[in-house]
Amino acid sequence: MKNKFLLSVSGLNITLEKGSKTLTIVRDLSFSIRQGDILGLIGESGSGKSLTALSIMGLLPNKNFRVTGDIVFNGVNLNQLNKKNRRKYLGNEISMIFQEPMTSLNPLVQVGKQISEPLKIHQSLNDKQAYSSVIKAMGLAELPNPEAIYNYYPHQLSGGLRQRVMIAMALVCTPKLLIADEPTTALDVVVQKEILTSIKKISKELNISVLFISHDLRVIKSICNDIAVLYAGSLMEYGKCTHVFSKPQNEYTKALLLSIPKPEQKGKLLDAIPGIVPPTGHIFSGCPFSPRCKQVKDICKYKMPDFHSENENHFYACHKEEESGERKNT
Ligand SMILES: Nc1ncnc2c1ncn2[C@@H]1O[C@H](COP(=O)(O)OP(=O)(O)OP(=O)(O)O)[C@@H](O)[C@H]1O
Ligand SMILES: [Mg+2]
Incomplete structure (x- = not known):
């Protein structure tokens, strides 16, 4: 079972209709996650990470967004299902946790009741069975003293515990895939580490696959098996973390790795990546990273590698192996 892909995304395009224009936000994105593995999706702000996650969930913000391509989950192409059939997966076989739990939790409802919501939608359990499923999920999310916390309101909990409530809610229907969108960004470093450890443990023990979104390579390195590097909506590099981190091939990945603080650099300035991220929907004629790439060749400016x-x-998009950097006369 270990080698089976639970999720295979291929040729994913996300576009947004804006007035008379169609902006492409994510282009031709492909990646897969094996059962029980954790894939890290990394990219700068605005690169399309959250929209990729939302497209898998079928929850894009509005009807101006369009998703094409295949999103095959457990053998079913979700992108071909109607809304009703797709909803059956959400919070059930596929669940999601977000960066800021407070915005997803209802301040007026006890957390235990909120954790039980997905059960009401997807499973017909009596109150006693639902209660015991909630307590079990709270235990899996490593919430201390679940019976007491069940009755708490969100504001009575710390940020870390609130995120654990969200994790419990995500686990209550025993999903196969968990999508975590920057789940620890709003937390302090110590709590962040604890939550990451819990996510890794949950994935391993329950054989749950995780799509873990982050803009922090250190976080990805600490918990993921595989990594997909996104730049301005395009996949730049993809593969096993051990390979990508030890031998990065794409110049953007290399630059990202150089921007990780290292102990010996203490007190020195970090290598920032010069240039700016292109605006949303920018139309690229070549490699999106070419305007910022130190190794740019002529071909990079007009042809996507x-x-x-x-x-x-280990896979990467780059023209570096190509013989000639000059434009061919066609
Ligand atoms: N509701 C929306 N309406 C219009 N444009 C949007 C909407 N949501 C996202 N976008 C645009 O799509 C692009 C990708 O957004 P997305 O939220 O996926 O980025 P991200 O990689 O998750 O960034 P961050 O690291 O800041 O969370 C952004 O540039 C943003 O401007
Ligand atoms: Mg995001």
């Missing part, structure tokens, strides 16, 4: 394989577990 194909994917090359460094080995069977």
